[in-house]
Amino acid sequence: MSLKNKKRFMAYFPAFIKLDNQKILIVGGGHIAYEKLEHLLDFTQDISIISLDLSGDMSKCIEKNKLSYEKRAYKEGDISEFGIVIIALDDIPLQAKIFAESKKYNCLCNSVDSVDYCDFIFPSYIKKDDLTIAVSTSGASPAMAKHLRIYLQNLIPDTIGDFLKEMKNLRKTLPKGKERMKMLDEKAQKYIQNWSSK
Template identity: 75%
Template sequence: MRDGVIMGYFPAFLKLDNKKILLIGGGHIAYEKLVHLLDFTNDVDIIAKEYSSEMMHKIETMRLGYAKRAYKKGDISDYAIVIVAIDDIPLQAEIFEESKNYKCLCNAVDSVDYCDFIFPSYIKQDDLTIAVSTSGASPAMAKHLRHYLQDLIPQSIGVFLQEMRSLRKSLPKGKERMKMLDEKAKKYIESWSN
């Protein structure tokens, strides 16, 4: 909060290459977080006392590292990001405080006081990713807006983005390239309403 105004979350897309992630929890919410993470990386380890059958199936299918035990202090020391998907609020707070010692980003599910970042509602279609957030005010609104936006995006977006990527690589940098690519993107989006 600054000058009485609640500050929102800064939108950023993190490159997860070479960034290990620890997910703490083995229930339904942990499973949902895992599914979202797997859209972007498979360098995820999990610690939980108990695992749902869907979580175990995903762990085995994706060959993820896991431990069936309670969280122990120091477990997060080698991770860049930790997701705490458990109902134990005091433990969420403890892990959040511990994360500061290791300079890793922490997200505690449904506890914004223990979050360095939040999971937005998002659309991932090939190279296109659109994130929607209400800064925690209404996750339901973010979800419904995501559904609305998803219905607007044509299935051909992946092919178009591959073509744009190839053009960016093959054409010399400069104003002419920028103008041509801008016009091509504009025409593609205008074609959606036809």
Template identity: 60%
Template sequence: MSSPKANHYFPAFVKLDNKKILLVGGGNIAYEKLVHLLDFSHDIEIIAPLICEKMLQLAKEQGINYQNRLYERGDIKECSLVVVAVDDISVQKEIYEESQDYKCLCNSVDSVEYCDFIFPAYIKEGDLTIAISTSGASPAFAKHFKTYLREKIPNNLGVFLSEMKELRLSIPKGIARMKMLDKKARDFIQKLR
């Protein structure tokens, strides 16, 4: 078994319920991060002196709080996650260092040295979420591989997963349930080949 590398990230799906997220920045990249975050949470606050029109519109539509001002020390005090989408490396560094004091996970766009986590390319289709990462080696490959995988997802997958969820909730736990659900999943995949 090889030892962990510095830029390898543990693939975990994090439940964001009751976790406040701060997004610092108001440009196109910040907008993209907001779109991704909204797939999983609405407890988001935006701080930026200027916010692009499409981001402002989305924030208003989704009821996201925003403040037109520069980041100030202490803004992340109550946050579990901060995303720094600004070009100024000194601001990225400052926020990252402060985030460590508050045990707040930090992502600084395009500066892996100031990241506790990265945004993978991902596919979200109902209950299915597939995340793809190259650990920063090639975000372009991850993006194109995501497109490739998305084309392979069958149209009836949502219905199948809803049925599986219903069965899982309605049948008592145990070996019989586990075997039955495993067989249904295996049969579904087999039909795709």
């Protein structure tokens, strides 16, 4: 197998991206664009939308969150000010065009349902306060990722947010060292054991 073919079958590397000072552009205004927007709003509101049309849900979400929206088609250069672009349109030639353009601006690109035009994919994820768990099948089965996410979500107790706040406070107030590491490790292990035994 050539290096080129090996690269094609490699899985996505799991990473959590800090979105501070990262402007995001969504191209499209339909149901899929709305799904992506809902996910992104869990982490940032620095989002702009360009689309000729909007679904009812998309329109309400933009208005509710006071997001920037331009009613027009995408044109070359629109991504020059953005760090991330989401292409939520079924127009494959346009996806290819924007993906190629994103390389010029060092902009991360996600094209819905077109892995060939993606630098990253949206995982199925759980977010409870400071806890975020992402599940991905590298595009092999989004349905499996979704159902695994639902299964895991049902295992996690509602008290996880309070526990993580307590742990964060302890990390800030206790002096660094092996004793702190041991105590925090034992505390986390005990918490998991208590919830898994119920």
